Amino acid sequence: MPPSPSPTRFAYLGPEGTFAEAALSRAITAPEGRRDPQPSVAAALAAVRSGDADAALVPLENSVEGSVPATMDGLVDGEPLVITREVFLDVAFVLAVRPGTVLADVGSVASHPHALAQTGRRLTELLPGISPLPTTSTAAAAAAVAAGEVDAAVCAAIAASRYGLDVLADDVADHPGAVTRFVLVSRPGRLPDPTGNDKTSLVAVVGDRTGALLELLQEFAVRGISLTRIESRPTRQRLGVYSFSLDCEGHVADPRVGEALAALHRLCDDVRFLGSYPRADGRENRPVRQESSDAAFADADVWLARLRSGEV
């Protein structure tokens, strides 16, 4: 009998008990597949690039703190990777300690920098004068508390119970209701089929010339394509040269989106396609203007073919 195909191996930002793990459980509900916690976003992406994992679940942006630089840069540096899914997760933080510890005993607190940035005010109120320590993830901070390396962690409630910690304070977020957007990334291959409600992500390096960003934006605007995110990142070559990381509505298989990407390929110094995947934020893409619809593109193609064949 031929061997059964090996189950999909999923890397994620670990250790057990991270928000990334919770997001992975939401993305992958089927029990099959191996889950490999990784010590950092870079390690999770490297596992996919090397073939040790088939996909990685990593945080991309947070509604309070903005983008996650390790993921933004990790998707651009190195062999191409593409996003195949997005997952949104409500994030709520607790202050966790070893059983028996009271607030007055806490002399150190640790967490992922994104979690610390979302809880800074509350931590100052609860633990005045203590400078928080960064860890590679919120669950890594909980594990460090369990190991006696720090006194308190800002982490998910699930991480507190996973590492046998007590919760000293619930809901320590400065802005309740925060949401983190995670993405599942794979090596390039067959793209997810268009669903009619998709997003496309890319990073474009624009030249250092007047109007370069406007030219880029125009390619989307003239085709009636809405952007859902755009931000600049340094290219790390020199000050003044930037890449623009953006998400737009639609799938690369949609004629208007394909044409916009082709135009960017002509205009920009470099374009890295980061995938087309189903939109999962619970919102619907804006209706497409009649002149940008698939039917309008098909009709224009027929017209052009007739012109080219001499049928004026």
Ligand SMILES: O=C(O)C(=O)C[C@]1(C(=O)O)C=C[C@@H](O)C=C1
């Ligand atoms: O440390 C974790 O648990 C993560 O999944 C990472 C991460 C992030 O990178 O933003 C995810 C959600 C929270 O915003 C805090 C930390």
